[in-house]
Amino acid sequence: xxxxxxxxxxxxxxxxxxxxxxxxxxxxxxxxxxxxxxxxxxxxxxxxxxxxxxxxxxxxxxxxxxxxxxxxxxxxxxxxxxxxxxxxxxxxxxxxxxxxxxxxxxxxxxxxxxxxxxxxxxxxxxxxxx
Numbered sequence: 129x130x131x132x133x134x135x136x137x138x139x140x141x142x143x144x145x146x147x148x149x150x151x152x153x154x155x156x157x158x159x160x161x162x163x164x165x166x167x168x169x170x171x172x173x174x175x176x177x178x179x180x181x182x183x184x185x186x187x188x189x190x191x192x193x194x195x196x197x198x199x200x201x202x203x204x205x206x207x208x209x210x211x212x213x214x215x216x217x218x219x220x221x222x223x224x225x226x227x228x229x230x231x232x233x234x235x236x237x238x239x240x241x242x243x244x245x246x247x248x249x250x251x252x253x254x255x256x257x258x
Contacts, residue, residue: 161239161240161241161250163237163238163240164237164239164240164249166204166235166236166249167205167235167236168204168233169182169202170190170200170202170203170230170234171202172194172198172199173199173201174198175190175193176203184232187230194227195223197221197223199223200226200227209247210240210247210249211246211249212248212250213249214250222251229254229256232256233256233257235254236249236251238250238253239252
């Protein structure tokens with residue numbers, strides 16, 4: 129009886145490990161990206177696209193929106209929108225990093241990924257465009 133219990137326990141443990149292998153492998157896969165430098169404007173997504181608000185007169189509002197959790201992103205001079213992502217696991221919000229640049233022209237260097245038809249960027253450096 130004890131041998132059967134040990135065998136069943138071992139079989140259940142093995143199946144549990146086998147079932148978690150695909151999930152573990154998936155967790156270890158990192159998307160392929162390219163190192164790029166982009167120029168553009170840091171915008172808050174809600175006001176820019178939902179209300180049509182932008183520019184220096186909207187800067188303070190964009191910073192308040194960022195504090196309230198509205199995502200900031202970079203509207204590239206190429207017309208593409210770049211959504212900032214974190215390299216950390218679990219992810220960290222990027223608003224604190226972008227807030228001081230709200231509604232200003234910036235140059236950003238980082239890893240750009242295709243994100244289901246959008247662009248994601250893991251920011252390595254950001255500075256005001258001179």
